[in-house]
Amino acid sequence: MKVFKYLILFIVAVSCGPLVSYDYEESTDFSKYKSYNYFDDMETGLSFFDQKRMIRAIDSQLTKLGLERKYNADFYIDISCKDAQNRTNSSFGIGVGGTGGNVGGAISVGVPVTNNLRSREVVIEFIDLKQTEKLIWKAITESYYKPNDTPENREEHFNTVAERIFKRYPPKK
Template sequence: MKILKITIIALLLMSCGATVNYDYEKGTDFTQYKTYNYYTDMNTGMSELDTKRLFNVLNANLKQKGFSLSETPDFLIDIKSSEFQNNQRNTVGVGLGGGGRTIGGGISVGIPIGQSKHSRQIIIDFVDENKNSLFWQAVSENSYNPNATPEKREAVFMALVEKVLSKYPPK
């Protein structure tokens, strides 16, 4: 039942979705990469629990794609994230003015509506272990609720990783 709830939440979040941009080194033979691991000195910028959630979801998705976690990997994964608040863009304008043959002035006031939203940017880098060079990168940005339940956080990561890995390897 728990898996069903998480899947439903993930599907809902995927429809709202994150913005994901991709970049990769042209000419890379992506078929040579079969095993992976993570940088040992990685600082993800997330809490330890969120980092574990992201790693678990990433491992499951990579395994589904045929990759395996290894002590002697073909490539390493580096993850960085940052949180920020979006500026409020919704305002109501109230104005006064004059016109015609009279001299008039104007007053306008912008009243903010709603709250600013929290967002999180996550950058996932795939680095060739032998060449020590970046060959693929995904930069994602999505809304983030710092007070979300663990189940909702996991669902957000599931939707995000699904979207991020949907374009890997590039065609």
């Protein structure tokens, strides 16, 4: 029974990792972009502190990629987040059944395995203002989070999300 509990815990943990989808303007030469900044009027949908955590996580990843945050940047970043409706009803069933003669019966109970997690969709867009506000790159990710998590765990969550988002930036043509 212990093995079964650990198996369920492992499946929940693995399924909680953020999945990322990308899109970009194919004619864009990403090697010419050396600096970035954020729009002043972003409405991220995050709390004040979570927005700061997300920006720090993005800054860290873009610095690793050799980009510099500047006032008059080559491109600007827009971040938007929203809680997403859970698309799956994560549960497993326990059943008891029997038959004898011409009689059959069954009892089943669904046990939830979501463990108080919520789903959040994060959209990050890179926009080149010098090319009439041309969208050049976009990433969308959905990941699970705990709304009442500690600040340290939230920081780690945003670092993980940013790391996964920028794993395939710049795009390989």
